Amino acid sequence: MSKPADPWHDFKSLTAARIALGRAGGSLPTRELLDFGLSQARARDAVLAPFDAHSLIEQLNSAGLDTISLNSDASSREEYLRRPDLGRRLNSQSRDELASLNSPSRDLCLIISDGLSSHAAVHAGEVVTALTSLLKDEGWSIAPVVIIPFARVAIQDEVGEGLKSAISLILLGERPGLGSPDSLGAYFVYGPGPGRTDADRNCISNIRPSGLPPAAAVMALHYLLNAARHRRISGISLKDERLLSDQVDLASLDMQTPAATDTFRD
Amino acid sequence: MTSYCHTFGGRTFVFEDMATVLAKASPRRSGDELAGLAATCDEERMAARFVLADVPLQTFLNEPIIPYDSDEVTRLICDTHSPAAFEPIRSLTVGELREWLLDYETDTIRLTAVAQGLTPEMVAAVSKIMRNQDLILVASKCQVTSKFRNTLGLSGRLAVRIQPNHPTDDPAGIAASILDGLCYACGDAVIGVNPATDNVDNTIRLIQLIGDLIERFAIPTQSCVLAHVTTSLRAMERGAPVDLVFQSIAGTEGANKSFGIDLKLLAEAQDAALALRRGTVGDNVMYFETGQGSCLSAGANCGVDQQTLEARAYAVARYFRPLLVNSVVGFIGPEYLYDGKQIIRAGLEDHFCAKVLGVPMGCDVCYTNHSEADQDDMDTLLSLLGIAGCNFIMGVPGADDIMLNYQSTSFHDSHYLRQTLGLRPAPEFEEWLLRNGIMDEQLRLKPVSRGHRLLQ
Numbered sequence: 001m002s003k004p005a006d007p008w009h010d011f012k013s014l015t016a017a018r019i020a021l022g023r024a025g026g027s028l029p030t031r032e033l034l035d036f037g038l039s040q041a042r043a044r045d046a047v048l049a050p051f052d053a054h055s056l057i058e059q060l061n062s063a064g065l066d067t068i069s070l071n072s073d074a075s076s077r078e079e080y081l082r083r084p085d086l087g088r089r090l091n092s093q094s095r096d097e098l099a100s101l102n103s104p105s106r107d108l109c110l111i112i113s114d115g116l117s118s119h120a121a122v123h124a125g126e127v128v129t130a131l132t133s134l135l136k137d138e139g140w141s142i143a144p145v146v147i148i149p150f151a152r153v154a155i156q157d158e159v160g161e162g163l164k165s166a167i168s169l170i171l172l173g174e175r176p177g178l179g180s181p182d183s184l185g186a187y188f189v190y191g192p193g194p195g196r197t198d199a200d201r202n203c204i205s206n207i208r209p210s211g212l213p214p215a216a217a218v219m220a221l222h223y224l225l226n227a228a229r230h231r232r233i234s235g236i237s238l239k240d241e242r243l244l245s246d247q248v249d250l251a252s253l254d255m256q257t258p259a260a261t262d263t264f265r266d
Numbered sequence: 267m268t269s270y271c272h273t274f275g276g277r278t279f280v281f282e283d284m285a286t287v288l289a290k291a292s293p294r295r296s297g298d299e300l301a302g303l304a305a306t307c308d309e310e311r312m313a314a315r316f317v318l319a320d321v322p323l324q325t326f327l328n329e330p331i332i333p334y335d336s337d338e339v340t341r342l343i344c345d346t347h348s349p350a351a352f353e354p355i356r357s358l359t360v361g362e363l364r365e366w367l368l369d370y371e372t373d374t375i376r377l378t379a380v381a382q383g384l385t386p387e388m389v390a391a392v393s394k395i396m397r398n399q400d401l402i403l404v405a406s407k408c409q410v411t412s413k414f415r416n417t418l419g420l421s422g423r424l425a426v427r428i429q430p431n432h433p434t435d436d437p438a439g440i441a442a443s444i445l446d447g448l449c450y451a452c453g454d455a456v457i458g459v460n461p462a463t464d465n466v467d468n469t470i471r472l473i474q475l476i477g478d479l480i481e482r483f484a485i486p487t488q489s490c491v492l493a494h495v496t497t498s499l500r501a502m503e504r505g506a507p508v509d510l511v512f513q514s515i516a517g518t519e520g521a522n523k524s525f526g527i528d529l530k531l532l533a534e535a536q537d538a539a540l541a542l543r544r545g546t547v548g549d550n551v552m553y554f555e556t557g558q559g560s561c562l563s564a565g566a567n568c569g570v571d572q573q574t575l576e577a578r579a580y581a582v583a584r585y586f587r588p589l590l591v592n593s594v595v596g597f598i599g600p601e602y603l604y605d606g607k608q609i610i611r612a613g614l615e616d617h618f619c620a621k622v623l624g625v626p627m628g629c630d631v632c633y634t635n636h637s638e639a640d641q642d643d644m645d646t647l648l649s650l651l652g653i654a655g656c657n658f659i660m661g662v663p664g665a666d667d668i669m670l671n672y673q674s675t676s677f678h679d680s681h682y683l684r685q686t687l688g689l690r691p692a693p694e695f696e697e698w699l700l701r702n703g704i705m706d707e708q709l710r711l712k713p714v715s716r717g718h719r720l721l722q
Contacts, residue, residue: 011446036664036666047636081601
């Protein structure tokens with residue numbers, strides 16, 4: 001493993017892109033080949049690893065938060081990947097269960113799913129604990145935290161409606177990038193229910209320690225949720241006005257990103 | 267509507283219309299299964315192919331699979347069809363078209379001559395009864411060139427887009443990736459960045475950044491910021507030096523509407539870019555990206571399979587005489603193309619259909635991490651597309667796009683393909699590479715020292 005990086009390796013400080021890798025002939029040096037393989041292995045593992053809902057529930061319970069466990073209509077990882085429509089709705093048993101709760105009206109419900117990265121869901125506990133603590137101090141009424149494996153974003157409509165919540169927030173693992181296998185996304189909608197589209201949702205993505213740190217995501221969500229509650233809206237007309245004054249990582253706010261990523265919203 | 271049927275040894279398969287025949291004849295893929303259009307078993311798939319093989323090409327002109335009155339892409343396809351170009355193949359069935367395409371006598375000249383006589387539906391249909399090797403062989407005979415500041419698509423050449431994306435559009439970060447690509451002999455297709463933030467100010471800033479580099483080093487290539495077409499239009503109104511206008515396009519009016527575009531808007535953008543007269547050797551000013559599954563994803567697939575719809579997008583592309591078109595084949599995810607096998611097949615279909623229709627086709631050979639695919643699958647598709655004569659591929663540093671979070675092909679990968687198949691860069695760009703000591707006559711990369719003028 002002796003092939004050096006390219007002579008312009010000092011440019012590496014300018015970008016996280018894999019530049020100045022060096023070459024063997026014109027091909028990748030062995031070290032770089034293996035590094036890439038390692039990154040992809042981690043991203044694949046994040047997609048395929050089982051969701052440790054049990055630890056997450058313990059973490060939430062010990063922080064004083066009640067939880068409800070429900071299931072989507074996707075029953076396996078493969079089905080979840082092939083059939084996004086099944087991940088957008090509850091299975092019939094969970095639908096009945098939700099109805100039987102006869103939930104009182106609330107300001108907010110929170111849902112956590114592994115989504116496309118089980119490793120990302122680990123950050124959800126931290127975000128939910130800190131966020132609910134802030135909101136409760138301000139008088140928000142909050143439903144028990146709902147845990148749903150194999151869910152897609154739009155399941156927040158059915159769950160939010162069932163829990164009679166003004167706002168429905170879901171945190172779930174995003175499609176893992178090579179350098180970001182543990183990236184969490186947060187999406188909320190005001191007035192969850194049938195007919196809501198992606199244009200009605202707000203999103204904060206790339207929540208992970210080396211992306212948008214969970215604590216910063218909590219502040220962004222706290223701001224946006226209060227604005228949504230106050231103005232009774234969500235979606236494209238609700239912007240994070242703090243951008244002008246605060247240091248918020250532009251790239252981690254989905255409303256700033258191009259249409260290219262929208263296809264992969266969930 | 268005409269229904270179709272085929273009987274194997276006493277078992278009869280009935281297909282209610284041509285869209286159903288096309289969908290069920292398609293090689294298996296998750297997107298058609300998701301749409302509920304796919305064959306339910308392999309025997310039904312083969313029955314649909316037997317039916318398709320006997321369908322006269324004329325049928326596709328008589329019976330549009332998406333109605334003329336409800337879809338402007340259908341209207342474009344019908345209204346621009348050339349009966350004169352169609353004449354040599356007018357009497358053929360789909361099965362006979364396959365044989366005509368494979369015939370020794372069918373060369374680039376003949377293929378070019380019939381291109382305007384072929385519709386996307388005819389080309390999609392024939393692709394469904396072709397093996398991968400057929401798709402490769404016919405495409406390899408079909409040269410489609412385009413020009414702006416260099417000549418792309420010539421036989422024996424492979425161009426590379428430098429895709430220097432950065433999660434916050436940081437100019438220094440983008441420039442670093444561009445220089446890295448240039449030192450690896452890439453960038454002849456375009457230096458094209460996907461902006462993280464799609465607004466006019468940012469787009470102008472990035473166009474100027476790339477334009478300045480091209481000008482300072484007199485690189486015979488073109489720049490592109492892959493913003494929405496409306497953003498590029500506004501940038502041009504403000505005097506920005508736009509080389510190429512980019513847009514994602516699809517095969518139905520509804521899907522294009524979901525992208526915020528229609529044909530009129532594309533024409534307006536093309537006119538604006540042409541008026542700038544920035545090309546030196548040609549005036550192909552459009553850059554389009556496509557991909558199977560985009561219509562279904564937009565809820566606008568009109569009951570048609572994703573591969574046929576993808577071919578319809580090439581009719582849209584063709585009309586605007588683009589410099590570059592590429593399918594972003596594996597980007598859309600496993601619910602449309604599940605694994606490496608499906609991605610490889612789709613990449614070959616897309617390249618074949620576009621080339622035969624006369625579109626200067628490249629490919630973003632790519633996948634996401636939730637697909638059952640890896641870099642070995644990309645090596646396979648890349649190699650096959652090289653043999654098929656693909657106009658250009660992507661060059662992403664280390665194959666890892668840190669903004670769009672997917673894996674494509676790298677500068678190193680492009681060099682592998684040029685080495686193994688003896689493919690040269692675009693001629694004007696090759697000369698620049700030789701003159702600047704980046705590559706030698708034998709297509710070998712030369713050591714670029716830290717003191718090289720590019721790196722100052």
